[in-house]
Every structure is written in C-alpha cells, then in structure tokens.
Amino acid sequence: MGGLRLHAVHQRGHGPRPLPLLVTHGWPGSFLEMTKILPLLADPGTHGGDPRDAFDVVVPSLPGYGFSDRPTGRGMSSERVADLWAGLMTALGYDRFGAQGGDWGAAVSTWLALRHPERVLGLHLNYIPGSFQPPLGPGQPEPSEAEQAFLAERSRWWREEGGYAHAQATRPQTLAVGLHDSPAALLAWIVDKFRAWSDCGGDVERRFTRDELLANVTLYWVTETIHSSMRLYFESQRALLQFEPGRRVPVPCGVARFPLEAPSPPREWVARVYDVRRWTEMPRGGHFASMEEPELLAEDVRAFFRPLREGD
Numbered sequence: 001m002g003g004l005r006l007h008a009v010h011q012r013g014h015g016p017r018p019l020p021l022l023v024t025h026g027w028p029g030s031f032l033e034m035t036k037i038l039p040l041l042a043d044p045g046t047h048g049g050d051p052r053d054a055f056d057v058v059v060p061s062l063p064g065y066g067f068s069d070r071p072t073g074r075g076m077s078s079e080r081v082a083d084l085w086a087g088l089m090t091a092l093g094y095d096r097f098g099a100q101g102g103d104w105g106a107a108v109s110t111w112l113a114l115r116h117p118e119r120v121l122g123l124h125l126n127y128i129p130g131s132f133q134p135p136l137g138p139g140q141p142e143p144s145e146a147e148q149a150f151l152a153e154r155s156r157w158w159r160e161e162g163g164y165a166h167a168q169a170t171r172p173q174t175l176a177v178g179l180h181d182s183p184a185a186l187l188a189w190i191v192d193k194f195r196a197w198s199d200c201g202g203d204v205e206r207r208f209t210r211d212e213l214l215a216n217v218t219l220y221w222v223t224e225t226i227h228s229s230m231r232l233y234f235e236s237q238r239a240l241l242q243f244e245p246g247r248r249v250p251v252p253c254g255v256a257r258f259p260l261e262a263p264s265p266p267r268e269w270v271a272r273v274y275d276v277r278r279w280t281e282m283p284r285g286g287h288f289a290s291m292e293e294p295e296l297l298a299e300d301v302r303a304f305f306r307p308l309r310e311g312d
Helices: 037-042 078-091 104-115 145-161 163-170 172-181 183-197 210-223 226-236 294-311
Strands: 006-009 019-024 055-060 097-101 120-125 249-257 274-281
Touching: 019 037, 019 078, 019 104, 019 294, 037 055, 037 294, 055 078, 078 104, 078 226, 097 104, 097 294, 104 120, 104 249, 120 294, 145 163, 163 172, 163 226, 172 183, 172 226, 183 210, 210 226, 249 294, 274 294
Parallel strands: 019 055, 019 097, 097 120, 120 249, 249 274
Antiparallel strands: 006 055
C-alpha cells in the first residue's frame, strides 16, 4: 500500500473477535478527527458501554492526505478509493466489515456498499454525499414538502457556501500554489471550514482546541498534501453518486443526522436509494461529528450494528 498508514485500535480480551469497522475521514479533516471516538468504538466497556459492542477499528488516511502516498497520473476518485479500501481490508484479513464515514468518507463508504455489497455488513453515515441524487421524474414519488424544502436549502447553501468545492473541483492545482506557499493562507482556508461547518456559533474555539486545529493544519503543511487532497474533488466529478431508476444501495444503512450539518436531506430523500434501517436526529453537533460529539456518534454506531452482528 506504499505510504498508506493505518491507525487502528483493537479490543483485547476474551470472547468473539470484534466486528471490523472501516472508518473514513473527509476534507479538510484527516485521521486525526477520529482520536476521540476510536477508544469509544474499540473498547466500549472501559467507557461505560457494552464490551460486546467492540469493533476492530481501521482508520486509513485517504490517498493524497497526510502520510498516504500522493496519487499520480489519473488520480483517485471516491469510487476508486472504495476499491482500494476493499483490497486493504483483504490484506488485513477481514472478509466482512462495517463501513462508517462522513464527508468524503460517506461517499467512499457508499461506493464500497455499491461495488462490494457481499463484504459490507452495514453502512453508517453521518453525512449524505453532496453529489447524491436519487432518481426523480416519471414513475418516481413526487418530492414531499420536506424534500422540496431541502432542495431549496441545498441550492442556497451551494450558492453561498460552495465556492470552495467548485474551485477545488475545477482548479485544484492553481488554488494549491498559494495555499502551499503560505501557512497563513492554508490555516485560513482550512479553519474557515471548521468554523462554518461545526456547531460552534461562530466561535471555532468553543468546539475545537487550538492544538486540535493546528495539528490538523500542520499535517497538511508538513506533508505538502493540500493539492493532492483537493484533487479528490476534481477526480470525483467523473464518478458522481447519481442513481438510475431501480438502482439502490443494497446494504443496511444507518444515518446520524446532526443539526448543524448542511445541507442535510430528510429521511424520505435518503430512503429513495438507501436501505435506511436506523435514522437518528441528533440534539447537537455539526460536520465534524467525531470531534464534536464523539459519544453521541459512537453510541449510534454501536446501536446500528448491534442487530447486524447478531444476524451475521
């Protein structure tokens, strides 16, 4: 796997082997997002949970992020990352596993469920991929009021907040020149998203410590990966999650919907394609759920996979 690094925590002790869980981060995050939630998932008994809910947790860095190799040539889309992850889990000795993710991790996990459904026991998401589009039109249910409100909100959000994604999907190398040259510019570009997308009320340090923010930005800086990380936006334009009539994600799905995650679709929009078995409206939290509300997210992940473990 070249420079791919694995950050895993394993539950120790007697009893059945913990369920493997592949957790994928997004942009502008990194594997560092999972520092708080890892022990809650890998060793729940030590943190007030049921030891039987333990996972073997695998948190790889996305290609081109942090210490992972930088893709060359064609680059890596979220679809190609899913195939890479399937090979990774085979190399680690896991035939079947759960998948969890937010941001790009949600897209990669969805592609895993689409391309390798026989291996993915369940799919848990705390974000619905931005390119996700279920079939609409003749033969499909008319959008509900909640879905119409979501579509209007999505249009507004992309108009007012989506400039970063358009730039990264169309001119990643041009943008990266300035960000690579200036640590202040890189800090501003990344921390702006932690402030805008989190449940912080405009005060980013209410949710994240300076050490957490600086560690994440420094990871991009010292590894010189801002361009290769943004390239994922460019490459994934060729592999959008848009569904034709009759095509569904054939894996049980759980969704944790955090109130400050935007744009965030209602359940009926997601259920047009996903097999939604669990839907949780969270009381607080935003885009960086593993850092903002690790206890809430960990408990929802455990609860979703509990019946799936029993039936596997």
